[in-house]
Amino acid sequence: MKATRHTLILAGAGHAHLVALRGWVDNGFRPPQGTILLSPNSHAWYSGMMPGLVAGRFTQNECAIELAPLCKACGVDLMIGEIATLKAISRKVQLLDKRELEYDYLSLNVGSVPPQPSLNDGSINVAPAKPFAAFNNHWQAWRVHNDPIQIAILGGGAAAFELALALHQSLPQAQLSLICSGDLLDGYSLGLRKRASKILYKRGIDLRKGTRVDCIADGWLLSNKQRIQSPDALVIATGAAPQPWQSASGLSCDNSGFVRVRATLQSESHPEVLATGDCASQPGAFHSGVYAVRQGAVLSEIIPELLAGRTLREYQPQPRSLALLSTADGSALLNYERFSVGGRLLGMWKDYLDLSFMKRHRLD
Ligand SMILES: Cc1cc2nc3c(=O)[nH]c(=O)nc-3n(C[C@H](O)[C@H](O)[C@H](O)COP(=O)(O)OP(=O)(O)OC[C@H]3O[C@@H](n4cnc5c(N)ncnc54)[C@H](O)[C@@H]3O)c2cc1C
Structure with missing residues (x-):
């Protein structure tokens, strides 16, 4: 060719x-x-709104930007x-x-793409947080089947935290655990980490820190050859x-x-x-x-x-940069250096910023 x-x-x-x-x-x-x-794809997903999509706060249409109109407006050809x-x-x-x-x-x-455990025998249904199109299919299937399901989420950063809360919101039948290799939200202020842990606790999401899952075998997650958990599904949100x-x-x-x-x-x-x-x-x-x-x-x-x-x-x-973490219930946590605060007004501000980004970039 x-x-x-x-x-x-x-x-x-x-x-x-x-x-x-x-x-x-x-x-x-x-x-x-x-x-x-x-x-x-012919559209681009906006990651900041993905947890909101999973939580049922936004529709797929609201979270994706059609590329053809944007390309056309500046004389670029879209090639799939x-x-x-x-x-x-x-x-x-x-x-x-x-x-x-x-x-x-x-x-x-x-x-x-999120890094995955180095050894994996394929015995657990794995859903990497990216690409979003594939992740979207996974959680939609869990929602449709509505079975009691045990889901582990790997990762301790903002994406893993937000996705855990979002899945809790949309899959009330699911038993969720968040497994981090280090501390939860490492690098954020102590105040934010405390607030985040408290929210997970209140929503019944099990938090396991300091556990690096390095192997998936026979339906189990393993860390240093120790069996940790045998979930039905594994969400991987371990960073980049x-x-x-x-x-x-x-x-x-x-x-x-x-x-x-x-x-x-x-x-x-x-x-x-x-x-x-x-x-x-x-x-x-x-x-x-x-x-x-x-x-x-x-x-x-x-x-x-x-x-x-x-x-x-x-x-x-x-x-420095300011971080706004959605807590899936319309509220958000804000972190700036050592300062943190949470509440519904912040959730409204985050929604406003995200929706403004979408409005600016979708020309359809
Ligand atoms: C659930 C979740 C929530 C997040 N929330 C936030 C947030 O609130 N704030 C924040 O700052 N960060 C957030 N992040 C991190 C954020 O998603 C990334 O840092 C950000 O998307 C990086 O943008 P990018 O411009 O590098 O490319 P991306 O926006 O990731 O897009 C990459 C594009 O490249 C395309 N592509 C991939 N492979 C190929 C290929 N081989 N050939 C051609 N095209 C390809 C993909 O289809 C995609 O359209 C979140 C991440 C996740 C997983």
Whole structure:
């Protein structure tokens, strides 16, 4: 199959690309003809609202952005497809369906997947929190069957905490446990961690800290060869691992396999490749939607500058960020450095911020 050639490929409809495209709609920049946004789906899920979807607070429509109208508004072609391999040296990507694409410039915003226990014999029904489309099918099936079910959630970060509460809300028949390898919400303030533990306790969600599940065998979760639990299903919300093809691409990657980028968001080894969001590794930038959105705003300036051969703007990660964690009942917890507070007004504020993001990026 002959490769098609593109001046610019935007791979992945992550937060950063959505923000960059919307920026072009506003500022009138139009990328070279034949520029494509490559996405496995015709819509992009907004992760901040996924726990709300699971809790039954939002519909699927409210949580997804149709990509075609956004692309059309700034002269980008939407191509449905998924990168299987990238050869940075020859500037080529191959898709899962074997199509080949060549590029002059490539912008990667392909997100991440949660890391899974290294050994797994397939004896437990596993539902990784990402990709969202697949996770959505899993929890919908649990809801429809309405059986008493025991679900373990792996992970101790904001996503795992929010998903545990959301599943509790939508699956009252389920017995839930949250298993973290370290402390719950490590890195957040002590006040927030206490509030979060109390909420889990009140809702009857079992919290098991300091337990790294490294193996799934014969229907059991094991940690250091010790049997921990034998749930019917396992939700994996353990943070961010890179797409496996990144480390084989020839791009300079960190030890985990995330693409190392400079402040200009260019690959350290291949300046014609940019990377933003979870798939990138930049000192000071965390793998979270908040940082991806900020990078996206700068990316919308950097790409036109790169194409025009001008000096590139730089992205400096903000040293602190505010976190709002939904508690699935319309309330939220706020954390900023050592300060934390919770309540319904914060829940309304979080909903307002999330819905505003959706309103700005959906042009259908
Ligand atoms: C349940 C949950 C809740 C979360 N809530 C929050 C929150 O409230 N606030 C926050 O800051 N962070 C939150 N996060 C983290 C957040 O989801 C990520 O940090 C954020 O999505 C990263 O955005 P991104 O721009 O890197 O790409 P993403 O938004 O993750 O999107 C990546 C895109 O790339 C596409 N893609 C994947 N593989 C390929 C491929 N091979 N080829 C082409 N395209 C591909 C995917 O389909 C997807 O559209 C949450 C995570 C989870 C799991």
